Amino acid sequence: MSKFDEIRSFDDREVNEAVQSVVRHPMMKALMNFTFPDVDDEIWSDQLKDTFSIYDFQKNFISHTIRKILETSSQGLTTSGFENLDKNASYLFVSNHRDIVLDTSLLNLVLLEKDFVMTSSAIGDNLVQQNFLHILAKLNRNFLVQRGLSLREQLKSSQLMSEYIFQLLKSENRSVWIAQREGRTKDGNDATQQGVLKMLAMASNHTSIPDFFKNLKIVPLSISYEYDPTDVLKMPQLLAKQKDEVYVKAKDEDFTTMMSGVLGQKKRIHLHSGNVLHQELDDISANFDNKNKQLQAIAQIIDESIIQNYHLWPTNYIAYDLLNQTNQFSKNYTEKEKQLFERRLEMRINVDDEILKNGFLSMYANPVVNKMKLVSQSF
Structure with a gap:
């Protein structure tokens, strides 16, 4: 027993038993089918049963899940x-x-x-x-x-x-x-x-x-x-x-x-x-x-x-300009990028609701505002 038992992660000696307890769970099957779509269930199931450390679980399974997420829902990680x-x-x-x-x-x-x-x-x-x-x-x-x-x-x-x-x-x-x-x-x-x-x-x-x-x-x-x-x-x-x-x-x-x-x-x-x-x-x-x-x-x-060190994207600059009705940062994005962002805005919220619209735009614009404040404070 450890005083940290209530909050701690697994020790390596507990990993295999934990994996065995969820290997047949429907959510594990869904996770592995997403991660390894061309692999038979029996193969990943057997590999999971032979997992005895957190490092091996993360390296052999979860890292592939994250790469798959990046592949299917992003344009890359830098x-x-x-x-x-x-x-x-x-x-x-x-x-x-x-x-x-x-x-x-x-x-x-x-x-x-x-x-x-x-x-x-x-x-x-x-x-x-x-x-x-x-x-x-x-x-x-x-x-x-x-x-x-x-x-x-x-x-x-x-x-x-x-x-x-x-x-x-x-x-x-x-x-x-x-x-x-x-x-x-x-x-x-x-x-x-x-x-x-x-x-x-x-x-x-x-x-x-x-x-x-x-x-x-x-x-x-x-x-x-x-x-x-x-x-x-x-x-x-x-x-x-x-x-x-x-x-x-x-x-x-x-x-x-x-x-x-x-x-x-x-x-x-x-x-x-x-x-x-x-x-x-x-x-x-x-x-x-x-x-x-x-x-x-x-x-x-x-x-x-x-x-x-927060990386500002075109979406941040577009939101700032839309929120403040300016073209101050227009050199940081293309017209196509602006149109795509405006389409996202229209599809996700009721743009006639000014409070909602401003809240949505502020979420993207505030990193620009905060970086501008930081720069002005350094002079």
Whole structure:
């Protein structure tokens, strides 16, 4: 028994039994038939039964699934910045969050193909309520973020997760992916929640916050999709927020969103690995002695890296120009690209609803706005 049993992923010694328990599940069959459409069920089934480690499961099966997703629903994945990382080191990737499944899956595919240490990744336990999804998540080295807890339970859970992440990074040399905020960004404004950093810092004991974070080797990760396959699904929650209403999710909404993210059209995708936070943390240590101000400064550095390295697509520039009724960025897209985006807009929402239309356009335009703000602040 381990104190982390409630949240941890599988150990390798548990993998084969877990695989055997789901190999005949209809969802596993659907997943494998999608991944290997020309392979007899008996072949992939036998190979699954001979799987005894998470690495083998990810390498021999899930990596092929992600490649198939890219092949069928995107125009390719590009990367930058990973050449600056040490292949044998573990890192804490603090990432903007756009898609439930793909953000971390794409990162792990990149790490696998570049021969880096793959990540353990945080996932909300609300997303894996079905037993099959829970097992699949643990087979992909996901650990659970417990949701819907009382304040006291939340504090205890955060302490546990902080210690688990620290153990993964420092004792197991295992990289970790965590979103910069709770839940996906719905409006295109990527901002680090201080609460995430406070949770991470709970394992610091008597070490100063900047020194502790330096030890974690934080890497800000920027993920950008040319088309957000779940853009229209984010609208109801955005509208509720604008109206200051409590948003209540529909039954199976999370599962629908996951499937839409996986199968929906994304066009081009780019992942940029920022530089490891190091000197910046020394500067924070020298300039701030208040813990909250230190956390605020660290969040700002992560935000600046993610925004600066976020790859802007034609869709972002088109949305900005449409929203502001300008041609300011017309050199960054073609007329055909603009027509295609406008067609997507018309097909996905009621364009006569100004609030809905502006919300949809803002989702794509805000990364441009935020990068412009960042540039203006640097002068």
